[in-house]
Every structure is written in structure tokens, then in C-alpha cells.
Amino acid sequence: MPNDSQPTFTSRSTVVRRFLHPDGRIAAAQAAFVVADDERGLFLWSDIGSATMRRTDLTGTPTRHLPVAQELAMPTMLSPSVRETFKSLLLLPPSAGSAISWSWLADGTFAGWYVNLESPARRWSGGTDSQDRTLDLLVTADRQWFWKDEDDFAAAHPGPEGDEIRAEGERIIKLVAAAEFPFDGSWLDFTCDWGPAPLPACWDVPA
Numbered sequence: 529m530p531n532d533s534q535p536t537f538t539s540r541s542t543v544v545r546r547f548l549h550p551d552g553r554i555a556a557a558q559a560a561f562v563v564a565d566d567e568r569g570l571f572l573w574s575d576i577g578s579a580t581m582r583r584t585d586l587t588g589t590p591t592r593h594l595p596v597a598q599e600l601a602m603p604t605m606l607s608p609s610v611r612e613t614f615k616s617l618l619l620l621p622p623s624a625g626s627a628i629s630w631s632w633l634a635d636g637t638f639a640g641w642y643v644n645l646e647s648p649a650r651r652w653s654g655g656t657d658s659q660d661r662t663l664d665l666l667v668t669a670d671r672q673w674f675w676k677d678e679d680d681f682a683a684a685h686p687g688p689e690g691d692e693i694r695a696e697g698e699r700i701i702k703l704v705a706a707a708e709f710p711f712d713g714s715w716l717d718f719t720c721d722w723g724p725a726p727l728p729a730c731w732d733v734p735a
Contacts, residue, residue, distance in 0.1 A: 534651040537562040537570065540722065543655035544731040545572065545618070547646070549600060554732060555660065556592070557581040558611070559725035560618065569621040570649070570656070576634055577724030580609040581731070596684060606732075610724070614639060617718055619710055620649045620656060625696040627658070628710050630718070638716055641667040643700050645693055652735035654728055661685065661693045665700060671711060673704050 537543055541562045547555040559579040560572035583599070584590050584607040591599045614631040621628075627649070629642040643665035649656040663681035666674045675697070685693055704711045 535653055537565045539564060542725055542728050543572065544728055545620075545649075545655055546657045546731075547660050548657050549596065550659070551600060552734075553583075553600075554581070554606060555583050557606070557727065557731055559727045559731070560655075561720075561722050561725050563617065563720070567622075569619050569624070570651075572618040572620070573720050573722065573725070574611055574616045574618065575720070575722065575724050576611055576613070576615055578611045579725065579727040580611055581606045581727070582609050583607075595680075615720075616642075617715055617720075623648050625661070625693070626700055628700075630710075630715055636719075638669050640669045641704075641711060643667065643697070645697055650735065654730040654733065654735075657735050663693055663697060665697055667704055667711065671704050671707065673701055 539562055542559060543562055544557050544559055546557045549555050557580065558574060560574040563571040563573050565571070582590055582592065583604045586603055586605060588607050591602070591604055614633065616632075617630040619628045625645060625648055627644045627646060629644070631639045631642055633639055645661040645663050645665070646658040647661065649658050661681075662677055662684045664676040666676050681690065681693075703709070
């Protein structure tokens with residue numbers, strides 16, 4: 529559970545999960561429904577079609593593939609998008625440097641887990657804010673794991689900072705290998721009929 533200085537969220541409320549650039553600008557925002565908020569962390573549900581805002585150049589071309597320094601130096605804007613491929617249950621564990629998603633295809637087939645390495649989520653009244661750390665883990669349904677975006681990560685986070693981020697990923701890999709929570713089969717039969725989440729009106733206000 530969050531401490532007394534942080535908000536808690538009620539089941540079925542709509543929140544926004546935001547990623548911020550180092551200068552405080554929103555890099556991306558994803559609408560989601562709250563499933564649970566307890567000692568394990570914040571569980572969020574994002575269905576196919578849930579509202580998303582992503583940073584693009586002025587022609588609408590996404591800029592997330594660019595180095596952050598290049599993206600920050602060019603004119604950009606936030607453009608609407610939608611979640612098109614997966615239904616996802618997301619866990620933001622308390623104070624952790626990662627977020628873990630269970631992902632299902634549209635037909636309900638479990639596709640595996642996605643581990644996003646990021647700064648610990650900072651809660652505010654409308655949702656959570658984090659900074660992406662570039663390096664991620666893909667974990668298949670049979671618990672095979674793969675690093676994602678290693679080359680971009682090495683360029684963006686050299687030295688001790690990169691070592692610390694990778695250590696969080698290696699901690700997660702140990703959980704995968706041992707089939708420990710959240711890779712122990714928990715939540716694999718979870719279903720939700722709440723539909724796509726809309727962005728709350730406060731999605732872009734400073735936290």
C-alpha cells in the first residue's frame with residue numbers, strides 16, 4: 529500500500545499512467561482502470577482500444593524511437609492513439625524500478641509478460657508518473673525471457689546508472705526462473721468486461 533502522503537485508488541476508477549521526459553514533459557499517457565490497490569501494488573487494466581497519447585513530431589510521426597536528447601531538441605506534440613494489440617493487466621509494485629504486464633491477445637490467448645524497467649511510479653490524484661529506462665524484458669508464456677532494446681539502452685544509460693537499471697532486470701529474471709510471483713501462474717485466468725478506458729479529464733495536468 530502507498531504511504532499516507534500518497535493517494536490510493538478505488539476499483540473501477542479511471543486513472544492515467546504517464547511517462548515523463550527528464551524536462552517534465554509527458555512522453556506518453558495511457559488510460560487504464562484500477563483493478564486493485566493493495567500491499568502487492570497497483571493493478572491496472574488496459575483493454576484493446578484504451579485511449580493513449582504519444583509524443584510525435586509535427587507531422588504526427590511517433591518520436592519514441594529517437595534518442596531522448598534528439599527528441600527533446602525538436603518541436604513535438606502529443607497525438608492520440610489507441611491500444612490495438614493486447615489486453616493487459618499491469619502491476620506497479622511499491623517502490624519498484626519496474627512494472628509487469630500480463631498480456632492477452634484479442635481472443636483471450638495468454639501471450640506472456642512484459643517487464644518495463646522504469647523509475648518507481650510516483651502517484652498523484654489522477655494516476656502515476658514514471659520515467660522510462662529504455663531496457664525491457666519480454667517473457668513468453670512458457671517463461672523464456674529476452675532483453676529488449678539493449679543497444680538503445682547502452683547509449684542512453686552508460687556507467688553506474690545503467691548497471692543499476694540492469695540489476696533490476698536481473699532481479700526480475702530470477703523470479704522468472706524460479707516461477708515466483710508474478711510469474712507463478714497468478715492472474716492468468718483474469719478477465720474483465722469493462723471495455724476500453726477513456727482518458728480522465730485531468731490526464732495532462734502537472735502532478
